Amino acid sequence: MSTAYPAAASAQPSAAPGGARWIDLRSDTVTQPSAAMREAMRSAAVGDDVYGDDPTVNALQAYAAETFGYEAALFAPSGTQTNLIALLAHCGRGDEYLVGQDAHTYKYEGGGAAVLGSIQPQPLSNQPDGSIALHDIEAAIKPHDVHFARSKLLALENTIGGKVLPPQYVQQATALAHQRGLATHLDGARICNAAVRQGITLRQAVQGFDSVSVCLSKGLGAPVGSVLCGSRQLIEEGKRWRKMLGGGMRQAGIIAAAGLYALQNNVQRLAEDHANATWLAAELAKIGALQVSTPQTNILFVTMPRDACQGLNAALAAERIRVSMAPTLRLVTHLDVTRADLEQVAAVFAHYFQQ
């Protein structure tokens, strides 16, 4: 494969029961820290971050703020927590946030905004491209009236289900929110994938958002952590919520070092994951029994006859290949899978469906 990044050097053996290597396509969260990343962790200068004393956490936060174009940033253990911190910092009790029905913050974070923040979600349909229709946003913003929760925030997600939100849509949606007095938050767990796919800078990719949450532990390859970027005031407020949520960590530079390494070294190489996903989709599409999505980034979905699921899963497992089967077959490429691995995966599929 012609790429600027030597695949063999980036591919790490994936730890698994029994110690043998598996090809793990369940998610891009399964990556192992590379030797260079582990060295950055080993040699990181650390201090007590609750006192603000950890130089590596401070360096990561400064780097993230600069890279994404915000005044400040906050490091936290997970993307669920950085999203929740953002919601808590933007909204108060009796406020509401507008969010997609399929959005991670609404659907996959345990209802944290409602449970812990008394923030009412106003879920709206996601269009097939992942956007929320502008007229739906417009119609859901409530007038100032004692009957209504106060509409405070619009939250979007990019990428969403591996799809990149159209840039013009992002511009229009965030402008509409601001015009109506709402703040804007981006769940940018995979925003680096979106930026690389579009060939734009990270700053450009988050334009229009008052805050953004970015996962370091997905395609970027860090073992732990997310950053929330925003105004100095929002991040100060966020620090209080992070402490309350149990996210105040001590010598966190050990893991922040991995996040900093990931942001500095593993962004542009996401193009390789995207190319791999596109290649795998094309191979699987040759199999008549399968309907394969066209991946925009590193995630593809495969629809197949229901009765094939169990057998296929067993055939893949026999070759030490892991995939997500429910609710649909999902395959995610990342820095620990090579083109050669995917050739093996495609061969197992072809053999199973006998093509």
Ligand SMILES: *Cc1c(COP(=O)(O)O)cnc(C)c1O
């Ligand atoms: C993974 C993910 C998160 C955060 O997940 P954590 O596992 O808590 O880090 C948030 N939003 C989206 C879209 C995600 O994919």
